[in-house]
Amino acid sequence: MIRSYSSTSGRFDWMGLAFAILLVIVIAVPLLVVFTWAFTEVWRYPSVIPQKFGLRFWDQTLSRADVWEALFISLRLSATVTALSALICLPAAYAFARMKFPGRDLFFLSFLASHAFPKFGLLVAIAAIFLQLNLIATFWGVVLIQLVGTLMLMIWIPVAAFQAVDRRMEEAARDVGAGPLRVFWSITLPQAGPTIFAAVLLTFVSTFYETEGAWLIGAPQIRTMPVLMINFINNQVVVQYGAVLSVILWVPSFIALIFARRVIGTGSFAKGFGA
Amino acid sequence: MARLKIESLRKSFAATTAVDDFSLDVGDGELVCLLGPSGSGKSTILRMIGGFEQPTSGMIRIDGQDVTRLSPERRPTGMVFQSHALWSHMNVFNNIAFGLKLRSLSRGEIQRKVDQALELVGLAGYGHRQTFQLSGGQQQRVALARSLVLEPKILLLDEPFASLDQHLRERLREEVRDIQQRLGITTLFVTHGQDEALAMADRIVVLRNGQCEQVDAPDVLYRNPQTEFVAGFIGQMNFLSANVEGGRFRHPDFTLDVEVQDGPAVLALRPEALRLEPSDSPDAAGVTRATDFGSHIMVDVELRDGARLKVMTAPDARWQKGQTVRLAASAFALYRQNRLLARGGLPVETVEGRSRHALA
Numbered sequence: 001m002i003r004s005y006s007s008t009s010g011r012f013d014w015m016g017l018a019f020a021i022l023l024v025i026v027i028a029v030p031l032l033v034v035f036t037w038a039f040t041e042v043w044r045y046p047s048v049i050p051q052k053f054g055l056r057f058w059d060q061t062l063s064r065a066d067v068w069e070a071l072f073i074s075l076r077l078s079a080t081v082t083a084l085s086a087l088i089c090l091p092a093a094y095a096f097a098r099m100k101f102p103g104r105d106l107f108f109l110s111f112l113a114s115h116a117f118p119k120f121g122l123l124v125a126i127a128a129i130f131l132q133l134n135l136i137a138t139f140w141g142v143v144l145i146q147l148v149g150t151l152m153l154m155i156w157i158p159v160a161a162f163q164a165v166d167r168r169m170e171e172a173a174r175d176v177g178a179g180p181l182r183v184f185w186s187i188t189l190p191q192a193g194p195t196i197f198a199a200v201l202l203t204f205v206s207t208f209y210e211t212e213g214a215w216l217i218g219a220p221q222i223r224t225m226p227v228l229m230i231n232f233i234n235n236q237v238v239v240q241y242g243a244v245l246s247v248i249l250w251v252p253s254f255i256a257l258i259f260a261r262r263v264i265g266t267g268s269f270a271k272g273f274g275a
Numbered sequence: 276m277a278r279l280k281i282e283s284l285r286k287s288f289a290a291t292t293a294v295d296d297f298s299l300d301v302g303d304g305e306l307v308c309l310l311g312p313s314g315s316g317k318s319t320i321l322r323m324i325g326g327f328e329q330p331t332s333g334m335i336r337i338d339g340q341d342v343t344r345l346s347p348e349r350r351p352t353g354m355v356f357q358s359h360a361l362w363s364h365m366n367v368f369n370n371i372a373f374g375l376k377l378r379s380l381s382r383g384e385i386q387r388k389v390d391q392a393l394e395l396v397g398l399a400g401y402g403h404r405q406t407f408q409l410s411g412g413q414q415q416r417v418a419l420a421r422s423l424v425l426e427p428k429i430l431l432l433d434e435p436f437a438s439l440d441q442h443l444r445e446r447l448r449e450e451v452r453d454i455q456q457r458l459g460i461t462t463l464f465v466t467h468g469q470d471e472a473l474a475m476a477d478r479i480v481v482l483r484n485g486q487c488e489q490v491d492a493p494d495v496l497y498r499n500p501q502t503e504f505v506a507g508f509i510g511q512m513n514f515l516s517a518n519v520e521g522g523r524f525r526h527p528d529f530t531l532d533v534e535v536q537d538g539p540a541v542l543a544l545r546p547e548a549l550r551l552e553p554s555d556s557p558d559a560a561g562v563t564r565a566t567d568f569g570s571h572i573m574v575d576v577e578l579r580d581g582a583r584l585k586v587m588t589a590p591d592a593r594w595q596k597g598q599t600v601r602l603a604a605s606a607f608a609l610y611r612q613n614r615l616l617a618r619g620g621l622p623v624e625t626v627e628g629r630s631r632h633a634l635a
Contacts, residue, residue: 168360172360173362175348179348
């Protein structure tokens, strides 16, 4: 129950309560329904709560080979994409944050350009190119398409993180005898670390859930968890398969977010976007 | 332990010249202050000595060795930054030990040196603290220890007390001066606070627009400023503008016989060199305000032409607002185009009716 009192007047904050209830309806109720379905065996129309709870569909879902295959493909994809993205973007982010070079702003914008167009249109265009390159329905094809989507997050947040590192700290390290590389390793990276970690985590999670690209490029051979979930929801009469997968899919992001909150101060995300 | 020699140092950024033909010799164990308003180039000079900026031209030598093109990590200088710039992901010990570790000293040696440095700045036993657990003054001490532990030949202090409050600033500057004297370390200190400079420095360099206005010991600088800018920048100073005609400085309230060429000039009078006497004359100067500072009273006086002067009087003197007064000066300096024309200790005073130069 959320009860909030305005600290200044001491009067009950009806507005706050109204917003809280609205948020609960919009966010929590659908989650609750999916959650309930996942643990339901029988739930027929007039009844408000299911007639029979049980784990039968968990059993059935988890015993399917395609579910496990999709899970491992998703994990492998997310890990590969995140690693590649970090490899490309972090040095670039450092360059954008610290160095002056001709065309800097243009390059910076080019990393963000993939988000300036309607996503699906862009995907279809890329798919046409991939078709010629024989990348359709391959693991690396999906890696490439998902990589494009991660660039913005992986550039934007680390650039802000590197910019937020006090130049004087780096200079102080040079002053006591550290070379440029040592300064980067011992001062800049640890200072920017938590925020960059947040970017890596966000990238991993968003890649894990990315659906359109994975479906358009990967189908039918490469089926990730979200793609499989959509298949289940679209093609199966049994609601529970989709619900169980949804709940399973919800777990990694939940863990990631909890972890992120513990590791990073609340300011880091804001810093990332506020530049 | 070391001498610093700067020769015709120049630094230009795109369109502006931050430092223009600056030369300075700093002797062994000397503490020299670079003093100037913001934008005068004092920090740029310090950063060039530390290696963080490349001079456009000129030469920097430490003990005869040319360091002008050396990177900061290769210079025998230690810098303390205004923002202290402690590494917040390391504790106090590791902050101080970082430079020692880079020199691959043994663990015991590092421990001994860090303890010594902490002792020196009065923070013995603080090694395990996190930097954010320290107060502003303590953080600045750690920053000082971090530089001193490496025994630099030249210590560079870039407005190290600017972010501290008044009391702490005064205490810390005495301590730093103490440590500097004890170690006999050659030190360059940048500040825009004149009392800091007067309190700490063996010599003060007054800078304006990247150029050196005057280099002298604090007492000389205060008593014998060579330019109008220095006169106004160090301590309080009253300025009166008028023309010199026929060997006489002709201000409606102050006239003065001076042997200089005719032309415009500025008369500079220290508040403590002025004396007040009550006057009944209807067109005498009037007191507009008297501020009691405890040790002295500062009286604001408005002359008939609207010029305002500050006069320092003894704390037991009582001056009322609106009271008419007569002024007498015991010392003066005269400037034209920022250059000193003449100075002297002749009494100058305002006279009821017409002003005259009183010979006493």
